[in-house]
Amino acid sequence: AQSVAQPEDQVNVAEGNPLTVKCTYSVSGNPYLFWYVQYPNRGLQFLLKYITGDNLVKGSYGFEAEFNKSQTSFHLKKPSALVSDSALYFCAVRANTNAGKSTFGDGTTLTVKP
Amino acid sequence: DAGVTQSPTHLIKTRGQHVTLRCSPISGHKSVSWYQQVLGQGPQFIFQYYEKEERGRGNFPDRFSARQFPNYSSELNVNALLLGDSALYLCASSLGGAQFYNEQFFGPGTRLTVL
Numbered sequence: 140a141q142s143v144a145q146p147e148d149q150v151n152v153a154e155g156n157p158l159t160v161k162c163t164y165s166v167s168g169n170p171y172l173f174w175y176v177q178y179p180n181r182g183l184q185f186l187l188k189y190i191t192g193d194n195l196v197k198g199s200y201g202f203e204a205e206f207n208k209s210q211t212s213f214h215l216k217k218p219s220a221l222v223s224d225s226a227l228y229f230c231a232v233r234a235n236t237n238a239g240k241s242t243f244g245d246g247t248t249l250t251v252k253p
Numbered sequence: 254d255a256g257v258t259q260s261p262t263h264l265i266k267t268r269g270q271h272v273t274l275r276c277s278p279i280s281g282h283k284s285v286s287w288y289q290q291v292l293g294q295g296p297q298f299i300f301q302y303y304e305k306e307e308r309g310r311g312n313f314p315d316r317f318s319a320r321q322f323p324n325y326s327s328e329l330n331v332n333a334l335l336l337g338d339s340a341l342y343l344c345a346s347s348l349g350g351a352q353f354y355n356e357q358f359f360g361p362g363t364r365l366t367v368l
Contacts, residue, residue, distance in 0.1 A: 143295075171354040173356060173357075175359075181361070182256075182257075182343070182359040182360055182361045182362060183296070183343070183345075183359040184359070185356040185357065185358065188354065188356055190354040229295050229296070231295075233354075235354070240298050240301070240309045240311065241286070241298055241357070242298065243288075243295030243296045243297075243298075244295050245293070245294050245295045246294075246295050
């Protein structure tokens with residue numbers, strides 16, 4: 140069975156500081172990993188994905204994520220946080236053998252304070 | 254370009270009733286997935302359809318069913334509604350096919366309240 144864990148319900152950082160939102164996963168086979176962001180009263184938006192290749196993936200709005208196979212992790216990072224980054228972030232996994240099912244974590248609320 | 258659209262935006266039903274939710278994918282996308290999102294949780298996978306065929310099904314009872322039409326739009330049907338079915342129902346479209354790694358584009362959702 141697939142699963143995703145986002146161990147932190149909430150992450151607070153000061154504007155300009157680096158941020159990390161953690162994600163670990165469990166899946167049979169090779170994983171496809173995704174990060175999505177949900178702003179208040181708006182739908183989920185795709186940020187970035189890992190398919191294969193370079194373990195460091197760059198995405199929208201300056202975000203990046205690092206795939207670590209041995210630790211089964213896919214942490215989201217940004218070198219310098221903005222107040223406008225405050226939102227709800229979801230990590231998702233899909234096995235490369237199962238096109239149908241994407242499993243999402245329960246989300247992490249990121250708050251960036253000025 | 255139009256994104257994923259869903260209708261209705263909000264819906265109030267009573268226990269035991271039936272509901273139909275509708276979704277139109279982004280033009281050119283052939284895959285549609287349905288998710289249930291309860292407050293405080295991530296989206297839970299219900300169905301995925303590609304080229305009008307079911308490609309995946311989550312752990313939901315048979316009261317939940319879906320279909321995809323030739324124009325790739327989709328309907329989610331829920332029979333015999335329970336209070337626990339109250340949630341935000343999300344539709345997502347993607348290119349689909351053998352490209353399992355395609356990201357999904359989500360609609361704004363339908364807020365279903367069961368009284």
